[in-house]
Amino acid sequence: MAFQHSSAALSLRDGLALSADTAKQPERHIVIDLLRQAAPLLGLKAPVITTLDAMLSCLPPQRTHHTVFASNATLSFRRNGISDRTIRRHVALLMELGLLNRNDSPNRKRFMRTNAREGTALRFGFDLAPLFNRLSEIAHLAAEAVRDAEQIAYLKSRIRALASKQLAEHPEDPLPHAVLKTLRRKLTIKELEALLQTLDQAVIETQIDVLDEPQHTAETTDLADSNGQNVRHHHKSTKEHIDKKHPVSALSVNDIVVACSEVAEFSLRPIRTEGDVIAHARTMAPMVGIDATTYERAVSTLDPMRAALAVWIVVKFHERVRSAGAYFRAITSGARSEGFDPYSLIRRLCGTAAQAWA
Known part of the structure; x- marks a missing residue:
């Protein structure tokens, strides 16, 4: 009976069951990547994240809970032989950060007892449900940490450029030497901004570019045909600019939610406006491996809504995509961007969903 229950068909299982190999639950490496990116803001160190990764590896791929029953000996083996004392210290820190709950049995063993009559279960072990419940928040922190690092x-x-320039012009000036020496330390953004104010910024002012300038090249006067490749490049930019201004969408937010219902389930609040669609895409992007730089490049190449829909589509087909970040770059600014139309794809998905419900 136990074997039959564990191998029951998906249609017979509880609808709330979570699976590590479905879109309803991010894969383990995605969770760990988010934690590593958000580590500076969460106060996590690399050894603690590695211990948490070992705990995640003990969870079965299909489950209705997030409780780890592995013993300290198993965790120590998966952590290449760290001591029980180190594991206990890491567990205490994870509990303090609100990423783990510890449910101890009277004999300190980790196990589960079920009651088939009442349909209940007692689970004694490390409960990682708080971690999964906070994934959306961790994704926000990861995106913020990446922006801070950039x-x-x-x-x-x-x-460094300013100090080197001043040092070349005035070798006897002690200020550039002190600034370069200070840069060896780990500094915050505020400390770096204060350090920047001590230097003469005019010497490299002409080297600073505004990243939005390439977007306006489409509005300039077309060049003559004799300019060769450059004119073909600007002609292509002009065409993309016109497409951005006049998207043929005819899509409602409800159509997007229906077409990508699995993606909408990750949202902590209802998706009702285009702003909600875009905000949810920014939250989901780092969860599937799309970094902030790639996403902002897609926004500048397409527009905020098209870039957001691209994220929704990538998350929906996450199981079929080997690398979400690489695929997102390909459909937004790479080889597949020419024929990529998120509105048409969402319309087809919406039609497929309607037929499934019929």
Whole structure:
């Protein structure tokens, strides 16, 4: 009977059952990637994340709970032999951060007892439900941490360029030496901005580009045919610009939710407006491996709504895509971007969903 129950057909299982190999639950490597990106804001260290990864590896692929029953010996083996004391310390930190609940049995063993008559179960172990419940919040923190890291890298590069320029012009000036020495430390954005104010920024002012400028090239006067490849490049940009201005969508937000119902289930609030569609896409993007830089490039190449729909489509077909980030780049700014029309695809998906319900 136990074997028959565990291998029952999907149509006979509880609708709330979660599966690691379906779109209803992010895969383990995605959860770990989000935690690694959000680690600076969550206060997590790499060893603790690795211990959490070992716990996630003990969860079965299809389950109705998130409780880990593995012993400390099993976790130690999967963590390459760390001590019980280290595991206990990591568990305590995860509990403090609200990512794990510890349900101990009277004898400190980890196991489950079921009551078939009442349909209930007692589970004693490490409950990772808080982690899965906070995935949306962690995704926001991951995106924020990536933006902070990019800003820090930009400020460091700018400060280093300014200091090097001043040092070349005034070798006897002690300020550039002190600034370059300070950059060796781990600095926050505020500290870097304060350090930037101490330097003469006029020396590289002409090197700073505004990233939005390429978008306006489509509005300039067309060049003559004799300019060769450049004119073909601008002609293509003009065509894309016209398509962005006049999208033939005829789609409602409800159509999007119906076509990608699995994606909408991840949202913590109802999807009612286009703003909700875009906001949910920004939350889901890092959860499937689409980094902030790639997403912003898609927004500038297409428009916010088309880029958001691309994320919804990638998440819906996540099982069929080997690399979500690479596929997203391909359909938004790569080889497949020419024939990619998210509105048409959503309309087809909506029609398929309607036939399924008929």
